[in-house]
Amino acid sequence: MQLLQLLSPDNTYWNFIKPYDVLTSYGFFYGYNHKMNTNRIHIYRSIEQPIQGEIVYWMSRDQRIDSNWAFTYAQQLSIEHKLPLRIVFTLSPVFLDATLRQYSFMIEGLKQVEKRATSLNIPFTLLLGEVVPTFVQYLQSHQIGAVITDFDPLKIKKIWKEGILSQTNVPLIEVDAHNIVPCKWVSQKVEFGAYTIRPKIKKNLDEYFESPPQPMQNVFTTSEVVNTTNWDDVYASLKVSNSVLPSKVYLPGREAGLKVLHTFISQKVESYGTLRNDPTKGMISNLSPYLHFGQLSAIECAVQAKQLAEEFPESVASFLEELIVRRELSDNFCLYNAHYDSFEGFPDWAKKSLNEHRNDKRDFIYSLEEFDNSATHDALWNAAQNEMVKTGKMHGYMRMYWAKKILEWTKTPEEAHTIAIYLNDRYQIDGRDPNGYVGVAWSIGGVHDRAWFERPVYGKIRYMNYNGCASKFDVKQYIRLQSDDLSLF
Numbered sequence: 001m002q003l004l005q006l007l008s009p010d011n012t013y014w015n016f017i018k019p020y021d022v023l024t025s026y027g028f029f030y031g032y033n034h035k036m037n038t039n040r041i042h043i044y045r046s047i048e049q050p051i052q053g054e055i056v057y058w059m060s061r062d063q064r065i066d067s068n069w070a071f072t073y074a075q076q077l078s079i080e081h082k083l084p085l086r087i088v089f090t091l092s093p094v095f096l097d098a099t100l101r102q103y104s105f106m107i108e109g110l111k112q113v114e115k116r117a118t119s120l121n122i123p124f125t126l127l128l129g130e131v132v133p134t135f136v137q138y139l140q141s142h143q144i145g146a147v148i149t150d151f152d153p154l155k156i157k158k159i160w161k162e163g164i165l166s167q168t169n170v171p172l173i174e175v176d177a178h179n180i181v182p183c184k185w186v187s188q189k190v191e192f193g194a195y196t197i198r199p200k201i202k203k204n205l206d207e208y209f210e211s212p213p214q215p216m217q218n219v220f221t222t223s224e225v226v227n228t229t230n231w232d233d234v235y236a237s238l239k240v241s242n243s244v245l246p247s248k249v250y251l252p253g254r255e256a257g258l259k260v261l262h263t264f265i266s267q268k269v270e271s272y273g274t275l276r277n278d279p280t281k282g283m284i285s286n287l288s289p290y291l292h293f294g295q296l297s298a299i300e301c302a303v304q305a306k307q308l309a310e311e312f313p314e315s316v317a318s319f320l321e322e323l324i325v326r327r328e329l330s331d332n333f334c335l336y337n338a339h340y341d342s343f344e345g346f347p348d349w350a351k352k353s354l355n356e357h358r359n360d361k362r363d364f365i366y367s368l369e370e371f372d373n374s375a376t377h378d379a380l381w382n383a384a385q386n387e388m389v390k391t392g393k394m395h396g397y398m399r400m401y402w403a404k405k406i407l408e409w410t411k412t413p414e415e416a417h418t419i420a421i422y423l424n425d426r427y428q429i430d431g432r433d434p435n436g437y438v439g440v441a442w443s444i445g446g447v448h449d450r451a452w453f454e455r456p457v458y459g460k461i462r463y464m465n466y467n468g469c470a471s472k473f474d475v476k477q478y479i480r481l482q483s484d485d486l487s488l489f
Protein backbone atom coordinates (compact mmCIF):
# COMPACT_ATOMS: atom_id res chain seq x y z
CA MET A 1 0.00 0.00 0.00
CA GLN A 2 1.37 3.43 -0.93
CA LEU A 3 2.25 5.29 2.25
CA LEU A 4 0.60 8.39 0.98
CA GLN A 5 -2.73 6.54 0.79
CA LEU A 6 -2.89 7.26 4.49
CA LEU A 7 -4.04 10.68 3.41
CA SER A 8 -7.16 12.21 4.84
CA PRO A 9 -10.24 11.86 2.59
CA ASP A 10 -9.70 15.22 0.90
CA ASN A 11 -6.26 13.91 0.03
CA THR A 12 -4.46 17.09 1.04
CA TYR A 13 -3.49 16.43 4.58
CA TRP A 14 -1.44 13.66 6.00
CA ASN A 15 -2.58 13.51 9.60
CA PHE A 16 0.25 12.86 11.92
CA ILE A 17 -0.17 10.50 14.80
CA LYS A 18 -3.28 11.23 16.84
CA PRO A 19 -2.66 11.64 20.57
CA TYR A 20 -1.99 8.29 22.26
CA ASP A 21 -2.21 6.34 19.01
CA VAL A 22 1.28 5.11 19.33
CA LEU A 23 2.38 3.15 22.34
CA THR A 24 6.13 2.88 22.08
CA SER A 25 8.04 -0.12 23.30
CA TYR A 26 9.05 1.91 26.35
CA GLY A 27 5.48 2.60 27.24
CA PHE A 28 5.72 6.26 26.17
CA PHE A 29 2.85 7.80 24.39
CA TYR A 30 3.52 9.97 21.41
CA GLY A 31 0.88 12.59 21.36
CA TYR A 32 0.93 14.25 17.99
CA ASN A 33 -1.79 15.63 15.96
CA HIS A 34 0.02 17.96 13.66
CA LYS A 35 -0.93 18.33 10.05
CA MET A 36 1.65 18.74 7.35
CA ASN A 37 0.22 19.63 4.01
CA THR A 38 1.31 16.94 1.57
CA ASN A 39 1.75 19.64 -1.06
CA ARG A 40 5.16 20.09 0.53
CA ILE A 41 6.05 16.59 -0.63
CA HIS A 42 7.52 15.54 -3.96
CA ILE A 43 7.81 11.76 -4.42
CA TYR A 44 10.84 10.71 -6.47
CA ARG A 45 10.37 7.04 -5.58
CA SER A 46 7.43 6.05 -3.42
CA ILE A 47 7.62 4.05 -0.21
CA GLU A 48 6.32 0.52 -0.39
CA GLN A 49 4.62 -1.01 2.62
CA PRO A 50 5.78 -2.43 4.91
CA ILE A 51 8.85 -0.14 4.96
CA GLN A 52 11.95 -2.33 4.74
CA GLY A 53 14.44 -0.61 6.98
CA GLU A 54 15.52 2.59 8.70
CA ILE A 55 14.37 6.13 7.97
CA VAL A 56 17.12 8.54 6.89
CA TYR A 57 16.73 12.30 6.82
CA TRP A 58 19.30 13.29 4.17
CA MET A 59 19.89 16.84 5.38
CA SER A 60 21.28 19.26 2.80
CA ARG A 61 19.80 22.73 2.33
CA ASP A 62 17.94 22.99 5.61
CA GLN A 63 20.70 22.40 8.11
CA ARG A 64 18.62 22.37 11.29
CA ILE A 65 16.43 19.92 13.17
CA ASP A 66 14.05 22.48 14.66
CA SER A 67 11.44 24.18 12.50
CA ASN A 68 12.14 21.80 9.61
CA TRP A 69 9.28 20.05 7.77
CA ALA A 70 11.62 17.55 6.11
CA PHE A 71 12.89 16.41 9.51
CA THR A 72 9.34 16.40 10.88
CA TYR A 73 8.16 14.14 8.09
CA ALA A 74 11.08 11.73 8.59
CA GLN A 75 10.44 11.57 12.35
CA GLN A 76 6.75 10.91 11.82
CA LEU A 77 7.53 8.01 9.50
CA SER A 78 9.87 6.64 12.15
CA ILE A 79 7.16 6.87 14.81
CA GLU A 80 4.33 5.68 12.58
CA HIS A 81 6.27 2.58 11.62
CA LYS A 82 8.41 2.22 14.76
CA LEU A 83 11.59 2.31 12.65
CA PRO A 84 15.00 3.73 13.59
CA LEU A 85 15.57 7.34 12.52
CA ARG A 86 18.94 8.76 11.42
CA ILE A 87 20.22 12.03 10.02
CA VAL A 88 22.89 11.94 7.32
CA PHE A 89 24.71 14.96 5.86
CA THR A 90 26.88 14.42 2.79
CA LEU A 91 29.75 16.90 2.83
CA SER A 92 31.21 17.52 -0.62
CA PRO A 93 34.94 18.43 -0.73
CA VAL A 94 34.10 21.21 -3.19
CA PHE A 95 30.84 23.05 -3.82
CA LEU A 96 30.35 25.67 -6.53
CA ASP A 97 33.60 27.57 -5.79
CA ALA A 98 32.80 27.88 -2.10
CA THR A 99 35.80 28.82 0.00
CA LEU A 100 36.83 28.18 3.60
CA ARG A 101 34.68 31.19 4.58
CA GLN A 102 31.44 29.46 3.59
CA TYR A 103 32.49 25.95 4.55
CA SER A 104 33.51 27.00 8.05
CA PHE A 105 30.19 28.83 8.52
CA MET A 106 28.40 25.65 7.47
CA ILE A 107 30.58 23.17 9.40
CA GLU A 108 30.37 25.15 12.65
CA GLY A 109 26.61 25.09 12.16
CA LEU A 110 26.65 21.33 11.57
CA LYS A 111 28.47 20.86 14.89
CA GLN A 112 25.40 22.38 16.55
CA VAL A 113 23.13 20.10 14.50
CA GLU A 114 25.05 17.06 15.77
CA LYS A 115 24.73 18.31 19.36
CA ARG A 116 20.97 18.82 18.93
CA ALA A 117 20.59 15.37 17.29
CA THR A 118 22.47 13.73 20.16
CA SER A 119 20.23 15.48 22.69
CA LEU A 120 17.26 13.93 20.89
CA ASN A 121 18.91 10.51 20.74
CA ILE A 122 19.07 10.66 16.94
CA PRO A 123 22.26 9.33 15.30
CA PHE A 124 23.94 11.98 13.10
CA THR A 125 26.33 10.83 10.39
CA LEU A 126 28.45 13.19 8.32
CA LEU A 127 29.72 11.47 5.17
CA LEU A 128 32.89 12.84 3.57
CA GLY A 129 33.73 12.62 -0.12
CA GLU A 130 32.05 13.05 -3.48
CA VAL A 131 28.39 13.05 -2.60
CA VAL A 132 26.76 10.51 -4.95
CA PRO A 133 29.25 7.62 -4.75
CA THR A 134 29.72 8.15 -1.01
CA PHE A 135 25.99 8.21 -0.25
CA VAL A 136 25.26 5.28 -2.63
CA GLN A 137 27.86 3.21 -0.83
CA TYR A 138 26.34 4.17 2.53
CA LEU A 139 22.80 3.30 1.44
CA GLN A 140 23.90 -0.01 0.01
CA SER A 141 25.67 -0.98 3.21
CA HIS A 142 22.72 -0.20 5.49
CA GLN A 143 19.14 -1.46 5.61
CA ILE A 144 17.41 1.80 4.61
CA GLY A 145 13.64 1.84 4.16
CA ALA A 146 13.23 5.46 3.03
CA VAL A 147 15.30 8.58 2.41
CA ILE A 148 13.62 11.90 3.14
CA THR A 149 15.45 14.97 1.86
CA ASP A 150 14.86 18.70 1.64
CA PHE A 151 14.08 20.77 -1.46
CA ASP A 152 16.68 22.75 -3.37
CA PRO A 153 16.18 24.10 -6.90
CA LEU A 154 19.89 24.25 -7.77
CA LYS A 155 21.00 22.00 -10.64
CA ILE A 156 23.71 20.36 -8.55
CA LYS A 157 21.12 19.01 -6.13
CA LYS A 158 19.08 17.57 -8.99
CA ILE A 159 22.21 15.74 -10.15
CA TRP A 160 22.77 14.37 -6.64
CA LYS A 161 19.20 13.10 -6.36
CA GLU A 162 19.25 11.56 -9.83
CA GLY A 163 22.47 9.79 -8.92
CA ILE A 164 20.91 8.23 -5.82
CA LEU A 165 17.77 7.20 -7.71
CA SER A 166 19.66 5.60 -10.58
CA GLN A 167 22.19 3.73 -8.43
CA THR A 168 20.00 2.54 -5.57
CA ASN A 169 16.42 1.34 -5.06
CA VAL A 170 15.76 3.41 -1.98
CA PRO A 171 12.46 5.29 -1.83
CA LEU A 172 13.25 9.02 -2.05
CA ILE A 173 10.85 11.69 -0.81
CA GLU A 174 11.58 15.42 -0.96
CA VAL A 175 9.93 17.89 1.41
CA ASP A 176 10.07 21.65 0.83
CA ALA A 177 11.33 22.81 4.21
CA HIS A 178 12.80 26.08 2.84
CA ASN A 179 9.78 27.91 1.44
CA ILE A 180 6.76 28.93 3.45
CA VAL A 181 4.54 28.19 0.45
CA PRO A 182 6.03 25.12 -1.25
CA CYS A 183 7.86 26.10 -4.46
CA LYS A 184 6.55 23.23 -6.63
CA TRP A 185 3.02 23.85 -5.37
CA VAL A 186 2.74 27.63 -5.66
CA SER A 187 3.56 27.67 -9.38
CA GLN A 188 4.45 25.16 -12.05
CA LYS A 189 6.20 27.63 -14.35
CA VAL A 190 8.72 30.47 -14.46
CA GLU A 191 7.02 33.55 -13.02
CA PHE A 192 7.55 36.88 -14.78
CA GLY A 193 8.15 38.74 -11.58
CA ALA A 194 7.08 39.50 -8.06
CA TYR A 195 3.82 40.89 -9.42
CA THR A 196 2.81 37.51 -10.82
CA ILE A 197 3.90 35.22 -7.99
CA ARG A 198 2.75 37.54 -5.17
CA PRO A 199 -0.99 36.82 -5.62
CA LYS A 200 -0.30 33.08 -5.83
CA ILE A 201 1.70 33.19 -2.61
CA LYS A 202 -0.85 35.42 -0.87
CA LYS A 203 -3.70 33.12 -1.86
CA ASN A 204 -1.94 30.19 -0.16
CA LEU A 205 -0.25 31.97 2.71
CA ASP A 206 -2.89 31.38 5.37
CA GLU A 207 -2.84 27.66 4.71
CA TYR A 208 0.96 27.32 4.74
CA PHE A 209 1.90 29.94 7.33
CA GLU A 210 2.53 27.32 9.98
CA SER A 211 5.50 26.26 12.04
CA PRO A 212 6.59 22.64 12.06
CA PRO A 213 6.03 20.86 15.40
CA GLN A 214 8.77 20.52 17.99
CA PRO A 215 11.14 17.60 17.31
CA MET A 216 10.48 14.65 19.61
CA GLN A 217 12.87 12.53 21.62
CA ASN A 218 13.76 9.55 19.46
CA VAL A 219 13.06 6.07 20.85
CA PHE A 220 13.50 4.00 17.72
CA THR A 221 17.26 3.72 17.50
CA THR A 222 19.46 1.69 15.23
CA SER A 223 21.46 -1.22 16.63
CA GLU A 224 24.57 0.17 14.90
CA VAL A 225 27.03 2.18 16.97
CA VAL A 226 27.23 5.62 15.35
CA ASN A 227 30.37 7.51 16.34
CA THR A 228 30.43 11.26 16.83
CA THR A 229 32.04 13.22 14.01
CA ASN A 230 35.76 13.91 13.95
CA TRP A 231 35.61 17.56 12.92
CA ASP A 232 39.33 17.78 12.25
CA ASP A 233 38.86 15.10 9.60
CA VAL A 234 35.97 17.11 8.18
CA TYR A 235 38.12 20.24 7.70
CA ALA A 236 40.98 18.07 6.39
CA SER A 237 38.64 16.62 3.73
CA LEU A 238 37.98 20.00 2.13
CA LYS A 239 39.53 20.84 -1.23
CA VAL A 240 38.67 24.53 -1.06
CA SER A 241 40.59 27.78 -1.21
CA ASN A 242 41.75 28.97 2.21
CA SER A 243 42.42 32.43 0.81
CA VAL A 244 39.04 33.77 1.98
CA LEU A 245 38.98 33.60 5.75
CA PRO A 246 35.91 33.05 7.92
CA SER A 247 34.01 36.23 8.66
CA LYS A 248 34.59 37.82 12.08
CA VAL A 249 31.36 39.76 11.78
CA TYR A 250 28.72 37.07 11.12
CA LEU A 251 29.08 34.18 13.54
CA PRO A 252 28.00 30.72 12.34
CA GLY A 253 25.32 28.35 13.54
CA ARG A 254 21.71 28.30 14.68
CA GLU A 255 22.46 29.74 18.11
CA ALA A 256 24.10 32.81 16.57
CA GLY A 257 21.31 32.99 14.00
CA LEU A 258 18.63 33.07 16.68
CA LYS A 259 20.50 35.96 18.36
CA VAL A 260 20.63 37.86 15.04
CA LEU A 261 16.90 37.24 14.64
CA HIS A 262 16.24 38.48 18.17
CA THR A 263 18.28 41.63 17.53
CA PHE A 264 16.37 42.31 14.32
CA ILE A 265 12.97 41.75 15.92
CA SER A 266 13.70 43.72 19.09
CA GLN A 267 15.74 46.60 17.65
CA LYS A 268 15.47 46.92 13.88
CA VAL A 269 12.07 45.97 12.54
CA GLU A 270 10.73 49.40 13.39
CA SER A 271 13.17 51.10 10.99
CA TYR A 272 13.30 48.40 8.35
CA GLY A 273 10.62 49.93 6.16
CA THR A 274 12.28 53.33 5.94
CA LEU A 275 15.99 52.60 6.39
CA ARG A 276 16.56 49.15 4.86
CA ASN A 277 18.05 50.72 1.72
CA ASP A 278 20.51 52.92 3.59
CA PRO A 279 23.79 50.97 3.92
CA THR A 280 25.08 53.39 6.58
CA LYS A 281 22.26 52.58 8.97
CA GLY A 282 22.49 48.78 9.28
CA MET A 283 18.71 48.45 9.66
CA ILE A 284 18.55 45.13 7.84
CA SER A 285 18.06 41.72 9.37
CA ASN A 286 21.41 40.11 8.45
CA LEU A 287 19.52 36.82 8.33
CA SER A 288 20.64 35.70 4.85
CA PRO A 289 23.70 33.64 5.89
CA TYR A 290 21.50 31.66 8.33
CA LEU A 291 18.66 31.29 5.85
CA HIS A 292 21.04 30.25 3.09
CA PHE A 293 22.46 27.39 5.16
CA GLY A 294 19.07 26.61 6.62
CA GLN A 295 20.34 27.23 10.14
CA LEU A 296 17.18 29.29 10.55
CA SER A 297 13.85 28.69 8.84
CA ALA A 298 11.98 31.44 7.02
CA ILE A 299 8.79 30.57 8.91
CA GLU A 300 10.33 31.18 12.34
CA CYS A 301 11.54 34.60 11.15
CA ALA A 302 8.18 35.42 9.58
CA VAL A 303 6.18 34.32 12.65
CA GLN A 304 8.25 36.57 14.93
CA ALA A 305 8.04 39.52 12.53
CA LYS A 306 4.29 39.11 12.07
CA GLN A 307 3.77 39.55 15.82
CA LEU A 308 4.88 43.18 15.30
CA ALA A 309 2.57 43.77 12.33
CA GLU A 310 0.18 45.96 14.34
CA GLU A 311 2.93 48.09 15.82
CA PHE A 312 5.00 48.47 12.60
CA PRO A 313 2.73 47.55 9.68
CA GLU A 314 4.83 49.01 6.84
CA SER A 315 8.12 47.62 8.10
CA VAL A 316 6.72 44.16 8.71
CA ALA A 317 5.02 44.16 5.32
CA SER A 318 8.24 45.11 3.52
CA PHE A 319 10.24 42.53 5.46
CA LEU A 320 7.73 39.77 4.63
CA GLU A 321 7.74 40.92 1.00
CA GLU A 322 11.49 40.31 0.85
CA LEU A 323 11.51 37.19 3.01
CA ILE A 324 8.56 35.47 1.33
CA VAL A 325 7.78 36.95 -2.08
CA ARG A 326 11.30 37.88 -3.25
CA ARG A 327 13.03 34.88 -1.74
CA GLU A 328 10.46 32.36 -2.96
CA LEU A 329 10.45 34.01 -6.40
CA SER A 330 14.17 33.21 -6.60
CA ASP A 331 13.52 29.53 -5.94
CA ASN A 332 10.84 29.60 -8.62
CA PHE A 333 13.29 31.07 -11.15
CA CYS A 334 16.04 28.54 -10.40
CA LEU A 335 13.62 25.61 -10.39
CA TYR A 336 12.04 26.35 -13.77
CA ASN A 337 14.81 28.17 -15.67
CA ALA A 338 17.75 25.82 -16.28
CA HIS A 339 19.80 28.85 -17.41
CA TYR A 340 19.38 30.65 -14.08
CA ASP A 341 23.15 31.09 -13.91
CA SER A 342 23.86 32.47 -17.40
CA PHE A 343 23.08 35.18 -19.97
CA GLU A 344 20.81 32.63 -21.69
CA GLY A 345 18.46 32.80 -18.72
CA PHE A 346 17.71 36.54 -19.19
CA PRO A 347 14.32 37.52 -20.65
CA ASP A 348 14.26 37.94 -24.45
CA TRP A 349 13.77 41.74 -24.30
CA ALA A 350 16.90 42.03 -22.16
CA LYS A 351 19.04 39.74 -24.32
CA LYS A 352 17.94 41.64 -27.43
CA SER A 353 18.69 45.00 -25.87
CA LEU A 354 22.06 43.97 -24.43
CA ASN A 355 23.01 42.51 -27.81
CA GLU A 356 22.12 45.76 -29.55
CA HIS A 357 24.50 47.61 -27.22
CA ARG A 358 27.24 44.99 -27.26
CA ASN A 359 29.58 47.24 -29.21
CA ASP A 360 28.90 50.46 -27.32
CA LYS A 361 32.00 52.21 -26.00
CA ARG A 362 32.67 51.42 -22.33
CA ASP A 363 34.01 54.46 -20.42
CA PHE A 364 35.94 52.09 -18.15
CA ILE A 365 37.00 48.46 -18.52
CA TYR A 366 38.24 46.44 -15.53
CA SER A 367 39.56 42.90 -15.23
CA LEU A 368 38.43 40.38 -12.62
CA GLU A 369 41.58 41.13 -10.63
CA GLU A 370 40.92 44.89 -10.62
CA PHE A 371 37.34 44.32 -9.45
CA ASP A 372 38.53 41.77 -6.89
CA ASN A 373 41.07 44.26 -5.50
CA SER A 374 38.55 47.13 -5.29
CA ALA A 375 40.74 48.95 -7.82
CA THR A 376 38.16 50.82 -9.89
CA HIS A 377 37.89 54.62 -10.25
CA ASP A 378 34.68 54.58 -8.19
CA ALA A 379 35.19 54.86 -4.40
CA LEU A 380 31.58 53.84 -3.78
CA TRP A 381 31.90 50.64 -5.80
CA ASN A 382 35.24 49.86 -4.15
CA ALA A 383 33.65 50.37 -0.73
CA ALA A 384 30.91 47.85 -1.55
CA GLN A 385 33.52 45.34 -2.69
CA ASN A 386 35.50 46.00 0.49
CA GLU A 387 32.44 45.37 2.65
CA MET A 388 31.86 42.02 0.94
CA VAL A 389 35.51 40.94 1.12
CA LYS A 390 35.99 42.07 4.72
CA THR A 391 32.73 41.00 6.35
CA GLY A 392 31.30 38.29 4.05
CA LYS A 393 28.06 40.21 3.45
CA MET A 394 27.44 43.26 1.26
CA HIS A 395 24.43 45.43 2.04
CA GLY A 396 21.50 44.53 -0.19
CA TYR A 397 21.10 47.97 -1.76
CA MET A 398 24.80 48.09 -2.66
CA ARG A 399 24.60 44.64 -4.30
CA MET A 400 22.41 46.12 -7.02
CA TYR A 401 24.76 49.08 -7.66
CA TRP A 402 27.80 46.78 -7.43
CA ALA A 403 26.52 44.31 -10.04
CA LYS A 404 25.21 46.97 -12.44
CA LYS A 405 28.57 48.73 -12.51
CA ILE A 406 30.23 45.43 -13.39
CA LEU A 407 27.93 45.33 -16.45
CA GLU A 408 28.96 48.93 -17.28
CA TRP A 409 32.70 48.32 -16.88
CA THR A 410 33.22 45.01 -18.72
CA LYS A 411 33.48 44.18 -22.38
CA THR A 412 30.41 41.93 -22.60
CA PRO A 413 27.31 41.12 -20.50
CA GLU A 414 28.46 37.49 -20.31
CA GLU A 415 31.78 38.50 -18.79
CA ALA A 416 29.98 40.81 -16.38
CA HIS A 417 27.66 37.99 -15.34
CA THR A 418 30.54 35.56 -14.80
CA ILE A 419 32.56 38.06 -12.76
CA ALA A 420 29.57 39.06 -10.61
CA ILE A 421 28.63 35.46 -9.79
CA TYR A 422 32.27 34.54 -9.15
CA LEU A 423 32.96 37.43 -6.73
CA ASN A 424 29.52 37.11 -5.09
CA ASP A 425 29.99 33.41 -4.45
CA ARG A 426 33.65 33.76 -3.42
CA TYR A 427 33.08 36.29 -0.66
CA GLN A 428 29.39 36.34 0.35
CA ILE A 429 28.60 33.88 3.12
CA ASP A 430 25.13 33.63 1.57
CA GLY A 431 26.49 32.98 -1.94
CA ARG A 432 25.61 29.97 -4.14
CA ASP A 433 21.98 30.66 -3.38
CA PRO A 434 18.99 31.07 -5.71
CA ASN A 435 18.73 34.63 -4.33
CA GLY A 436 22.22 35.31 -5.65
CA TYR A 437 21.70 33.93 -9.13
CA VAL A 438 18.50 35.94 -9.36
CA GLY A 439 20.03 39.05 -7.77
CA VAL A 440 22.81 39.10 -10.36
CA ALA A 441 20.40 38.25 -13.22
CA TRP A 442 18.04 41.05 -12.09
CA SER A 443 20.90 43.56 -11.98
CA ILE A 444 22.59 42.63 -15.23
CA GLY A 445 19.89 40.89 -17.23
CA GLY A 446 16.56 42.43 -16.22
CA VAL A 447 15.17 39.21 -14.72
CA HIS A 448 11.91 39.99 -12.85
CA ASP A 449 12.32 43.64 -13.92
CA ARG A 450 10.87 45.65 -16.80
CA ALA A 451 12.50 47.51 -19.68
CA TRP A 452 13.63 51.06 -18.85
CA PHE A 453 14.45 53.91 -21.23
CA GLU A 454 17.43 52.95 -23.39
CA ARG A 455 21.00 54.09 -22.73
CA PRO A 456 24.53 53.07 -23.85
CA VAL A 457 25.86 49.68 -22.71
CA TYR A 458 22.80 48.97 -20.47
CA GLY A 459 20.30 49.13 -23.28
CA LYS A 460 16.93 48.89 -21.50
CA ILE A 461 18.35 47.36 -18.30
CA ARG A 462 17.58 49.51 -15.26
CA TYR A 463 20.42 51.97 -14.63
CA MET A 464 21.89 53.00 -11.26
CA ASN A 465 24.56 55.60 -10.62
CA TYR A 466 26.57 57.29 -7.89
CA ASN A 467 24.31 60.35 -7.75
CA GLY A 468 21.27 58.15 -7.38
CA CYS A 469 22.91 56.53 -4.35
CA ALA A 470 23.97 59.93 -3.01
CA SER A 471 20.35 61.07 -3.14
CA LYS A 472 19.36 58.12 -0.92
CA PHE A 473 22.13 57.95 1.67
CA ASP A 474 25.43 59.48 2.83
CA VAL A 475 27.77 57.79 0.34
CA LYS A 476 30.86 59.44 1.89
CA GLN A 477 29.92 57.93 5.26
CA TYR A 478 29.50 54.47 3.67
CA ILE A 479 32.86 54.82 1.92
CA ARG A 480 34.51 55.80 5.21
CA LEU A 481 32.89 52.85 6.98
CA GLN A 482 34.26 50.40 4.43
CA SER A 483 37.74 51.77 3.93
CA ASP A 484 39.34 50.25 7.06
CA ASP A 485 42.64 48.54 6.59
CA LEU A 486 41.76 45.31 4.72
CA SER A 487 44.65 43.48 6.36
CA LEU A 488 42.58 43.22 9.54
CA PHE A 489 40.31 40.67 7.91
Ligand code: FAD
Nearest residue numbers: 284285286287288322323326327396399430431435436439
Ligand atom coordinates in the same frame (compact mmCIF):
# COMPACT_ATOMS: atom_id res chain seq x y z
P1 FAD B 1 16.95 41.71 4.53
O1 FAD B 1 16.70 42.92 3.73
O2 FAD B 1 16.92 41.77 5.99
O3 FAD B 1 15.91 40.61 3.98
C1 FAD B 1 15.51 39.50 4.76
C2 FAD B 1 15.59 38.26 3.89
O4 FAD B 1 14.75 38.42 2.75
C3 FAD B 1 16.97 37.99 3.33
O5 FAD B 1 17.78 37.28 4.23
C4 FAD B 1 16.65 37.18 2.10
O6 FAD B 1 16.42 35.82 2.42
C5 FAD B 1 15.36 37.81 1.62
N1 FAD B 1 15.66 38.81 0.62
C6 FAD B 1 15.93 40.13 0.84
N2 FAD B 1 16.15 40.75 -0.35
C7 FAD B 1 16.02 39.80 -1.31
C8 FAD B 1 16.14 39.79 -2.73
N3 FAD B 1 16.42 40.91 -3.41
N4 FAD B 1 15.95 38.63 -3.39
C9 FAD B 1 15.66 37.50 -2.70
N5 FAD B 1 15.54 37.42 -1.37
C10 FAD B 1 15.72 38.57 -0.70
N6 FAD B 1 20.82 36.97 -1.41
C11 FAD B 1 21.36 35.80 -0.91
O7 FAD B 1 20.77 35.18 -0.03
N7 FAD B 1 22.53 35.29 -1.42
C12 FAD B 1 23.22 35.93 -2.41
O8 FAD B 1 24.27 35.47 -2.85
C13 FAD B 1 22.68 37.16 -2.93
N8 FAD B 1 23.35 37.82 -3.92
C14 FAD B 1 22.78 38.95 -4.46
C15 FAD B 1 23.45 39.59 -5.52
C16 FAD B 1 22.90 40.73 -6.10
C17 FAD B 1 23.62 41.38 -7.23
C18 FAD B 1 21.67 41.24 -5.61
C19 FAD B 1 21.06 42.47 -6.23
C20 FAD B 1 21.00 40.62 -4.55
C21 FAD B 1 21.55 39.47 -3.97
N9 FAD B 1 20.91 38.79 -2.91
C22 FAD B 1 21.45 37.63 -2.40
C23 FAD B 1 19.58 39.23 -2.42
C24 FAD B 1 19.63 40.21 -1.23
O9 FAD B 1 20.48 41.27 -1.52
C25 FAD B 1 20.09 39.52 0.05
O10 FAD B 1 19.29 38.39 0.28
C26 FAD B 1 20.02 40.42 1.25
O11 FAD B 1 20.80 41.57 1.06
C27 FAD B 1 20.46 39.65 2.46
O12 FAD B 1 20.65 40.50 3.57
P2 FAD B 1 19.61 40.54 4.77
O13 FAD B 1 19.29 39.15 5.21
O14 FAD B 1 20.12 41.49 5.78
O15 FAD B 1 18.34 41.12 4.01
Ligand code: FO1
Nearest residue numbers: 060061090091092095098102152431432433
Ligand atom coordinates in the same frame (compact mmCIF):
# COMPACT_ATOMS: atom_id res chain seq x y z
N1 FO1 C 1 25.02 21.09 0.76
C1 FO1 C 1 25.31 19.76 0.99
O1 FO1 C 1 24.38 18.96 1.10
N2 FO1 C 1 26.58 19.32 1.11
C2 FO1 C 1 27.65 20.15 1.02
O2 FO1 C 1 28.79 19.72 1.15
C3 FO1 C 1 27.39 21.54 0.81
C4 FO1 C 1 28.44 22.47 0.76
C5 FO1 C 1 28.13 23.84 0.61
C6 FO1 C 1 29.13 24.80 0.63
C7 FO1 C 1 28.83 26.15 0.50
C8 FO1 C 1 27.52 26.54 0.34
O3 FO1 C 1 27.18 27.86 0.23
C9 FO1 C 1 26.47 25.60 0.31
C10 FO1 C 1 26.79 24.25 0.45
N3 FO1 C 1 25.78 23.28 0.41
C11 FO1 C 1 26.06 21.96 0.66
C12 FO1 C 1 24.46 23.58 -0.15
C13 FO1 C 1 23.61 24.45 0.68
O4 FO1 C 1 23.26 23.75 1.80
C14 FO1 C 1 22.39 24.92 -0.12
O5 FO1 C 1 21.65 23.79 -0.39
C15 FO1 C 1 22.60 25.64 -1.43
O6 FO1 C 1 23.78 26.29 -1.54
C16 FO1 C 1 21.49 26.67 -1.62
O7 FO1 C 1 20.48 26.22 -2.31
